[in-house]
Amino acid sequence: MNQMLSGAIAVSSLLAGLFFLRFWRNTGDRFFLYFALSFALEGLNRVALGLLAHVSEDNPLFYSVRVMAYGLIVLAIWQKNRRRP
Numbered sequence: 001m002n003q004m005l006s007g008a009i010a011v012s013s014l015l016a017g018l019f020f021l022r023f024w025r026n027t028g029d030r031f032f033l034y035f036a037l038s039f040a041l042e043g044l045n046r047v048a049l050g051l052l053a054h055v056s057e058d059n060p061l062f063y064s065v066r067v068m069a070y071g072l073i074v075l076a077i078w079q080k081n082r083r084r085p
Contacts, residue, residue, distance in 0.1 A: 006050045013043030034076035041069040 017039035024032035045065045049057060057063070 003050055006046055010043045010046035010050065013039045013046060017043060031076045031080045034072045034079075038069045038072040038076075041065060041072070045069070 017036045020032045020036035020039060024030075024036055042065075045062055049055060049062055055062070
């Protein structure tokens, strides 16, 4: 059951990444590019986690990838809301 749910999360994340990539191509706004990269990283992280049998989510490698993905979201929001001269 855990592998099936992990696969569903992976597919959903990759699909969300594709939607944000399409929005980036239409608008050229880096906000959508950062979100697309973030969701793609999260989806690939879930795929790798599902393929490796005896690895926990608490492994520092997988955890650091997740931190990078969330960092991209924070960076996108910060750049979108900063004041420009």
